[in-house]
Amino acid sequence: MTDHEGTAGPARPGRPARRRRRHVRRHLTELGFGVLALAAIVPLARDALLPQRGSADTGRAKTVISRDMLQNADTGNVCRRGRVALTFDDGPDVYTPQILEVLRAYNVRATFFIMGVKAAARPDLIRAVVAGGHLAENHSWDHPHMADLDAAAVHRQLADTTAAIMRAGAPRPTLFRPPFGNTDGLVDGQARALGLRVVRWSVDTNDWRGRRPADIAATVLGQAVPGSVVLLHDGVANSAATIKALPAIITGLRARGFCTALDTE
Template identity: 70%
Template structure:
């Protein structure tokens, strides 16, 4: 057995013990995680005062999606979405949902979708079937325990999947979904560059990947009003990933 597989199985076992004990532990987390830091306040009064909620679909729908939360910047993302009357889709990590169940409930209360993004953000295709099943089902339990409906969508971390992952997702009641526009916001890009990456590539039916759960998510919050206004100025309405 490879050392990588041994470490993965050890991590999953420790994570399961933590879940059953009502605790959480950082296992195989993605780089750039934000959960040990303090959020900067980047939502301003001026940002919210400029918000409009009109959402005409003259050119088509665009889904705004957020990965790797719930985390320290999720409340500010939710504040901007509420001001602009936007519903979005949050692909959440199970270990973070277990720590911040109130944010899961806030996402649901805002009319957003809460979907599955694995327990600890591993490369899913590197895992065996039992490990894949654990990543999916443990996350489902954490999300429903927090008060959200059982997810019907699974976004594999890094977009890394195979037929086994796809099959296990289907058995768990989910279909696999990726994205069509990657803002690469986790790389530390400036807000203007994040917004431009969306507005320069947008087409009807686009699914936009952003992050509310990494340390660079402050820039995503700052970019979000420009993204929303720019989409609507171009005739696109914002919609849930399943609309």
């Protein structure tokens, strides 16, 4: 996987104040973009509006997979051109079991970046991830902007998530993906101190935005190169569309000579 390393650097006077100012500036910027975006989409039809990013556990999972989806699953996985890693964020959640079933049918191993609060609530799903041969890694406790936090809060986010994943029966995580990709030297330093390598992604499917399965798959197949790390989600409201996209993603990558593999293989 590609990684993003940084150095925390020595503590400097005034750092908390600077972080608070950066926090305020970022939220003002986001507010400005939000106003512009609202102005742009108001004239659009209701069904064209993008849904709010939210947890999949706000409702019951729809049954997405079918016999037709899985019975002719391609299990061949030859690395003629190189490896592409599939990764899933924000789980485990109500759609995670169906994602695991698709991955099992197609003989894919993936990396799941786990939220600590969800690991504590559903340890059975952590065990299912590990039983499928997948990696259960750290994605913070409750998905904050990590660079807005002080050192103690960053440490809690990381350490408590690692502890919850291990209590569920998974090996100690060695990777940390910062929510929103939001990190800085302090966050990277705290991660390293806990034995975590900070990793991001190279192909962003934006699957959480309410995109259609065909568009999610097309993004992956249009951008994948040897060594790509694909960002998907098993823990958001639109994860049903991600499940529907998976067969096309997997078979399309393999048809292009890519194997779906962990970076540790």
